[in-house]
Amino acid sequence: MKLIKQWQSRICRGLMLAALASISPLSLAADKVTFQLDWLPGGDKAPLYVGIEQGFFAAENLDVKISHGRGSTDAISKIATGTADVGLSDLVALLLAKANNDVPVSAIYSVFSEAPHAFFVLSDSGIQQVKDVAGKKIATSPFTSSNVFLPLLLSVNQVPENKVRVIKTDPGALNPMLLTGNADVVISWITDTEKYRYQAKSAGKELTVLPWYDAGLAFYSTALIANDRFLAKRPEVAKRFVRAYAKAIAYTWAHPQQSGEMVHKIVPEVDASAAADTITSIKGLVYNDASSAHGLGQFDPERLATTWQWTAKAQSLDPASFDPERAINRQFLQGE
């Protein structure tokens, strides 16, 4: 089955190359790129799989190998050490890593221009906006970057920090805690909405999601990041990669159903329709006011500065101690 898949993609790539060879003189050996996910595969990572299945990477003569990750910091360190060339990470995590250690990694393309952090509550809980969490028990996982912004969010929404009780637990236990009433609110990412809803439905409950971007937090989150040495040595490859990835993003949100199936095709554990639902539900992270104003993939200096200021404030760092522009490399965006 795997073999057939390999053959399929090989034949597909071969045809693609043959077609392209007639147009432009291309070297036959495809450039190998190792891609580092910041977490496990899923609908939110669909563009990568779409890029492979739809041949966007092959068309740019790229051979992409995918490596799964266990969080943004994990992805950043693997890319910093050169284990992978390109990958995904939360821009906030990258800013902090750059500010603290000056890791040789840069963000080259903004994927989510809104933060995915959100409160998940039961629909019948009476919690209708972020403000309402005062006096409630909030569960979160120990290492999520959301924790960094929680105090900020609370202060922006005038909820005294001592009015909420925060408990930390394994990510897999969050939703069960919410459903069993052990927590009133859980912090998770909008990218997980479908998984949470699906499980809630099986328990006969209804979930409401309160995104933090609706409550005053406006900043960049997931971005394409790359190893600086890779960017310096193989700039053409990086440029082609970004171009293919941008095409894949456009395709993904234009065809959520097919995209979900493509993820499932490469990672059979991922349910095709769940992936499709996720793609639909997170459209707002990609297509929003910010990206329509500045362009898809772009890092607007002002919004970037705000992102850093929020981050620095949340981490009690001096915002002037680091220039967020140092984490960004705009050379590889199209149209510039």
Added chain:
Amino acid sequence: MLPYVSFCAVGHSYTTDKGQLIPALRDVSFSINKHEFVAVVGPSGCGKSTLLRLLSGLMQPTKGQVRVFDHPVTQPRDDVGIVFQKPTLLPWLKVTDNVLFPLKHKFGRITLADRVRAADLIEMIGLTKFAKHRPDQLSGGMQQRVGIARALLLDPDILIMDEPFSALDALTREMMGFELLKIWNDAPKTVLFITHSISEAVLLADKVLVMSEGPSTLAESLDIDLPRPRSPQTMQLAAFSEYTNRIRKHIYRQSEAESDAPLQAMLA
């Protein structure tokens, strides 16, 4: 006649982990003639095992000299066979391979002649039927017989036996003693036989060395002039009880001078 084995003013001390010197033997002198059967008796911890290790060349004395055929012992000798208190056979080897083990271990090669010799030894100890058995299928007495056969494999001139029958029941123990004498009679060896039992010592030996307690010295050397071959009847001879009483008295005296506890152990 030149003595075959001689201990000349031998003393030995162990060094503990903390650097303390623990004396184990003090000023021991005796000699053994060729093919003499010598038994050593004495309370526990009187340095009997040290004697064994010095003679086999496993240890060098800190004082004095151990000589075999007028040459000082400076390293383990090929012509010494050792039988231990416990049979300590190799549990993964069959009886034949256990008997052959010293050869295999020393030279790594076993010839047909070696196998024949092993078969003869096994026949001698009466275990031919058990040659293909593993040690855990044998009784304690049988295991110890295999141990004796193993010690005899390289046809040593000197056989050292460290309380070889002490783990056996009284009946088996007596039978094993007579069997040993028979083997010794058929193929004479110089034997140093260490034991707890006074009657066993008198019954088997030509000479009994009585050791005293720590720091151990040789208390008495007693020639046993009983007729051979020895048999259960030997024990009924008046001379037999005289010898045993003499040794016992000797140890009594010794114990009175020191403490009573070892005496209890001796009589038990």
Added chain:
Amino acid sequence: MNAYLKMKYGVQPLLPALCLLTLLPVWEVICRVFEVPNFVLPAPSEIAQAFYDVELMRWVEHAWATLRVALIGFALSIVISLPLAIIMVRSEFLRKTLYPLLVVVQSTPVVAIAPLLIVILGSGEAPRLVITCLITFFPLVVAATTGMLATPPELIELSKSLRAPAVKEIWQIRLPYAIPHIFSGLKVAVTLAIIGAVIAEFVAAEKGLGYLVQFSTSYFKIPQAFAALIVLSLMSLLLFKAVHWIQRFYFAWSLPKQDK
């Protein structure tokens, strides 16, 4: 056939299975009657369904990935720990220097250093093997060292009195004497090897049962996670038994009497 033989060859291996079989309906009924949500405790039928829903080839692929890492890591750890044990038996000085170090290595939680290992060794198979190795080698070293040191001193004296080379003392006396200990160590280590492989997969992997467990929980597919766990424990059980069979086949003498 007497009762003992029946116990030995017939009924005994079935007892745990029988126990489980009677437990399953109870489990099922409890889940249904009390409407236990499947994210708290999935019913056996749900687990079975989840198992069935994943293609057999996928199971084979995941199980093989884990088994491969566990077995190679386990083999590596044998290759490392036996010479180490021999060195420590030969030299009291090294024993006193190395042992505390090994204890320190052993008491370092592998889970904590696993991410570092991945960063240092890359995301391939190497860090997974190292993690498995780290978690399995200690019981092996301890078992082999203890076993070799437990060799009766008389046999060592026998070897010395024969003036045999040290290699032979180790090879023909100490190592065989340590076999019962070494096999106890192997039995512990082989189950730890699976745990090691799973820990490694939790940190970085694209395949394997540990990865599937993590994947399933992160997608809230708890019955599927349970199914993967069951496959994992079956695998440990099988490996444990395999070690036992190897011992019984090649080293029958080293088993206690009632086990032969």
